[in-house]
Amino acid sequence: MAVDTSRPLDPAAGARGARGRGGRVRKAGTPPPRRIRNALARHWYAWAMVAPVVLVIGLIIGYPLVRGVYLSLTDANEANVERTIGINHIPATYQTVGLDNFRAILEDQVFWDRLGWTVTWTVSCVALTFAIGLGLAVLLNRRFAGRTLYRSLLILPWAVPAFVSVFAWRLLYNEKNGILNKVLHGGGIDAVPWLNDPTMAKVSVIAVNIWLGVPFMLVALLGGLQSIPGELYEAAEMDGASPRQRFRHITLPGLRSVSSTVILLSTIWTFNMFPVIFLLTRGGPGDSTEILVTYAYRLSFVNSPRDFAGASAWGVLILLILMLFAVIYRRSLRKQGEVW
Amino acid sequence: MRRGIAATALVAAMALAATACGGDDGGSGDKKSGGHLSGTVTYWDTSNDAEKGTYKELALGFEKKHPDVKVNYVNVPFGDALAKFKNAAGSGGSGAPDVLRTEVAWTQDLANIGYLAPLDGTPALADQSDYLPKALAGAKFKGKTYAVPQVIDTLGLFYNKKMLKDAGVQPPKDWTELKAAAKKIKEKTGKTGLYLRGDDAYWYLPFIYGEGGDLLDTGAKKVTIDDEPGIKAFAAARDLVTSKAAETDATDGWDNMQNAIKNGDVAMTINGPWAIEDTLAGKAFKDKSNLGVVPVPAGSKGRGAPQGGQNLTVYAGSKNLDASYAFAQYMSSAEVQAKTTEKLSLLPTRTSVYSNKTVAANPNVKFFKAAVDKAVERPWIPEGNSLFQAILVQFPGVLAGKTSPEKAANAVGDAYRKLLKGDWK
Numbered sequence: 001m002a003v004d005t006s007r008p009l010d011p012a013a014g015a016r017g018a019r020g021r022g023g024r025v026r027k028a029g030t031p032p033p034r035r036i037r038n039a040l041a042r043h044w045y046a047w048a049m050v051a052p053v054v055l056v057i058g059l060i061i062g063y064p065l066v067r068g069v070y071l072s073l074t075d076a077n078e079a080n081v082e083r084t085i086g087i088n089h090i091p092a093t094y095q096t097v098g099l100d101n102f103r104a105i106l107e108d109q110v111f112w113d114r115l116g117w118t119v120t121w122t123v124s125c126v127a128l129t130f131a132i133g134l135g136l137a138v139l140l141n142r143r144f145a146g147r148t149l150y151r152s153l154l155i156l157p158w159a160v161p162a163f164v165s166v167f168a169w170r171l172l173y174n175e176k177n178g179i180l181n182k183v184l185h186g187g188g189i190d191a192v193p194w195l196n197d198p199t200m201a202k203v204s205v206i207a208v209n210i211w212l213g214v215p216f217m218l219v220a221l222l223g224g225l226q227s228i229p230g231e232l233y234e235a236a237e238m239d240g241a242s243p244r245q246r247f248r249h250i251t252l253p254g255l256r257s258v259s260s261t262v263i264l265l266s267t268i269w270t271f272n273m274f275p276v277i278f279l280l281t282r283g284g285p286g287d288s289t290e291i292l293v294t295y296a297y298r299l300s301f302v303n304s305p306r307d308f309a310g311a312s313a314w315g316v317l318i319l320l321i322l323m324l325f326a327v328i329y330r331r332s333l334r335k336q337g338e339v340w
Numbered sequence: 341m342r343r344g345i346a347a348t349a350l351v352a353a354m355a356l357a358a359t360a361c362g363g364d365d366g367g368s369g370d371k372k373s374g375g376h377l378s379g380t381v382t383y384w385d386t387s388n389d390a391e392k393g394t395y396k397e398l399a400l401g402f403e404k405k406h407p408d409v410k411v412n413y414v415n416v417p418f419g420d421a422l423a424k425f426k427n428a429a430g431s432g433g434s435g436a437p438d439v440l441r442t443e444v445a446w447t448q449d450l451a452n453i454g455y456l457a458p459l460d461g462t463p464a465l466a467d468q469s470d471y472l473p474k475a476l477a478g479a480k481f482k483g484k485t486y487a488v489p490q491v492i493d494t495l496g497l498f499y500n501k502k503m504l505k506d507a508g509v510q511p512p513k514d515w516t517e518l519k520a521a522a523k524k525i526k527e528k529t530g531k532t533g534l535y536l537r538g539d540d541a542y543w544y545l546p547f548i549y550g551e552g553g554d555l556l557d558t559g560a561k562k563v564t565i566d567d568e569p570g571i572k573a574f575a576a577a578r579d580l581v582t583s584k585a586a587e588t589d590a591t592d593g594w595d596n597m598q599n600a601i602k603n604g605d606v607a608m609t610i611n612g613p614w615a616i617e618d619t620l621a622g623k624a625f626k627d628k629s630n631l632g633v634v635p636v637p638a639g640s641k642g643r644g645a646p647q648g649g650q651n652l653t654v655y656a657g658s659k660n661l662d663a664s665y666a667f668a669q670y671m672s673s674a675e676v677q678a679k680t681t682e683k684l685s686l687l688p689t690r691t692s693v694y695s696n697k698t699v700a701a702n703p704n705v706k707f708f709k710a711a712v713d714k715a716v717e718r719p720w721i722p723e724g725n726s727l728f729q730a731i732l733v734q735f736p737g738v739l740a741g742k743t744s745p746e747k748a749a750n751a752v753g754d755a756y757r758k759l760l761k762g763d764w765k
Contacts, residue, residue: 078430078453079722085429086657088454175589176596196590197740284539285590285736286743301423303726303759304449 072101072312078305094309101313110287110295115321118271118291121202125209125270126263132210133217134259138251140218141225151222158215166279169208170195173280195281198288205289209276213269217262224258225251260333267329268322292318378408379660381667384425384437386418386650390618394683402670409663422446422725429455429655438658439667442487442651444478445718445725450653451481452722457654457661458484464654464665470674474712475689478720479651487651488672489689491680493612494715495546495645496708499632500624503529503607514638515550515576518608522585525607535597535606536580538588538739541731543610545646547573549716550639555727556756558719562765565731566753569641574738574745576639581739590736598622610636612648613708616685633707635714647715649689681705687712723759730755 040047075097082092105111140151157165172180173194181191194204228250236246252259274293277283283290283298290298292314300311381402387395392415399413414437416424421440428436430453442450450456459465465485468476475489499511504521507528512518522533537543548554553569556562564570580586587606589596598615600606602622611619616631625631636645652668654661670676677688678696685704693699694709718724730752737743757764 078426083430083454085454086655086659086661087457088656090454170592174592174596177599195592196736198737198742201590281591284732285740287733298729302729304723305453306426 068312068315071308072316073098074309075100076308078308081308097309101309102317105310105313105317111292111317114287114290114292114295117202117289121206121209121291122267122270124206125213125273126266128206129210129213129217129266129270130259130263133214134221134255136214136218137221137225138247140222154218155215157212158219162212162275163279165212166208166276169211170280173204196285198285201281201285201289205277205280208280209270209273212276213266217266220258220262221255224255228254256336264326264329267325271322271325272318292321376408377406377663377666379663380410380412381439381660381663382412382414382437383439383667383671384414384416384421384441386416386421386441386443388418388614388618390621391614391680391684391686394680398676398679399671401676402667405670406663406666409667411667418443422449425450426453426455429657436655436657438655438660438664439671440653440655441490442653443725444647444649444651444720447479447487447651447653448481448720449722449725451484451486455656456486457656457658457664458486459488459654459665459668460485462665463662464488464652464668466669470690470692472689472691472712474647474715474717475649477717478647478649480720481722487653488668490650490652490672491613491677491686492647492649492689492712493614493687494647494708494711495543495610495612495636496633496711497608497636498601498611498615498619499608499634500601500604501630501632502624503531503604504632507607511632511634512608512637513634514643515547515580518637519580519583519585522580522607526584529607531604532584532587532600532606534580534586534608534610535600536577536586536588536610536739537593537597538581538590538736539593539732541728541735542646542648544573544577544731544735545716545718546610546636546644547577547639549644549646550637550641551576552639552641554716554719556719556721556760558721560765561763563753563756563760565756566749570749570752571745572640574734574748577735578738578741578745582741588736588739590740613684613686613704616704617683633704635711643714644716645711645714647712647717649687726759727756730759 073096074094076094079090080093081090083090136154140147140154172178175181175191175193175196178194180194184190184192193200195201232250232254233246236250241249271291272293273291274297277289277291277294278297281289283294287295296311296314296318300307300314383399385392385395385399396413396415399411402411403409422443425436425440428434429450447456465488468485471489472492475492476485479485479487479489497511503525504511507521507525509521509524510517512521518534525531525533545555548565548570551569551572553564553567553573555565555570557564581588587600597609597611598618601609601619602624604622604624609615609619616633619625619631620628635643637643652671654664654668658664672689674688674690674693674696677690677693678699680686681688681693681696681699681702685702687705687708688694688699694705699705719727733755734743734748734751738745738748
């Protein structure tokens, strides 16, 4: 309360005071280098601690990012970038072409088709993964015999490396020799073309991604559930609230901070979920299960010479879409009163 | 003074360490007087599971001829090899092999990017005149030779003699006959006639050649796949699948095809010499003479199968070029080629090997040599390998009856015009 009332009175002083520990307000007019030097002198150990991280992040994330954006504005490909290979030296002959790459991609129907499927894939994967994860988390939050065993079993898909799981699923899905169809055959049902029919292939890749994604949701939501005080449920029960009402008015709001974060993360991961699609169907049959990242890979790394500029342009576009999504998502959360 | 001695000793020790490091990378392999070779040659082989044992043994045989050379044999799955090589070669060359077994269509691609050492005038191409002209044509790019042909191949129709006999049919000569034969096989044995790969565009080529067309006209710089023959080719392939004369898959096609023919679930496949050894391992071919091979069925305009094969290329960044040239020469020598034919029924690229007794007596070689002589040369351009990608996107849809042949052919044509830089029409 006290903080709330004092803030409007002198916001500037408050802000500066917090950082500069008084006295700093008067020095506001001195040139910036002095201030930086002061800050460095005072907090040098903090800077020293942070420096390696900044350096490493700058090197492994910042540099490729900047380089990628630069390449997306050129016509660089495998044949015209500079390199020396033993006896051959190839000079750089690529040039800047402005936004041509982006124009070409956005004018291509392929991009919009793939974007449509990518959005469908992301939304259905995240929604189903969240629903199943929540259901299992609520189940496992009760006390019953063998709870620890169930919890560890449900974590299993996460413990196995993703590519191993995906290859295992591919064997299960094989239309002629896969276990799934053998089981169905035993029940007198015709073989299902799991990965050979465009629609079934879409269902199949979504199913595998859900299988891979549920453990993460489960763990996160289970943690969230345990942080909801039991008194709330007791009080609600006293007031005669039904289980459904308790779920809707206590569990869901209590989980909001956790669920909003996991949904955001899960959306970004699913949107860029390269291994599941690539290893399971290679985007096929045809290009029906191809999402934006796998298509970018195919366009830019399978064709020859590899089109570095085109790949970068696809990457920049994907990054922009995800940033746009994150901004909109944050706005809508903030409107609901979530500070994040 | 003491300090001076210490410093000198330190410098000397460091210099020693430095030279030790420099001299011990195993790849320097200087050519000493008298053409003596030494060092390590890393060889990436892309042969399949049925072939790799033989190839490994042959590659290591090089060590016997040159005791100071160590051959580092690595088997890389065929499907990953090109991407893997490009990744290694492009990033400064760490991890790239000295010699790579290269699919013919990769040769121009890799040469165009500058990853390959030209071989004209090197020991690798010492006896150029012995090679089949067609095989050598696939090794050239812009007037230079970048590869040594190792094996040559094409597609043929493999069939289970017993199943065809049981159904009372002769090996089909064209797609119409194949359809009729498949119907009879289904009636008599309950099995499917043909397995047609739907997840690899190479298997589309016999259809377009059979209709008298081609993917491109490289002379006129024109995309021709969306002309009449290309459309007819898609239609012919689709007809086989929708009429149930053939079955197909959009994933795992190779495994499913080989399982099907080996277990006797289908009577015929279209395949090349590289599959002979693997096919014969199946239970349907316990009696090896049960496998028959005939030319690929003809279309409405005639018969045609693509020319394929494997070359040996030397990485331009190799630290041990001399030993690499010698190794490439050895792996395509008459002696090694005769052995791969004897053990794996692969086709030699040297004319002299065909007069070898065991080679001449091999029925599969006899058949495939005739087929290769008639095989259609593929476009030897850097984008040659990338041409398959666009077909592959359309092929499963066409085979499933979901995409019309016209639409598929036009989509592939458009993709080619986007892919091929320059004045292509």
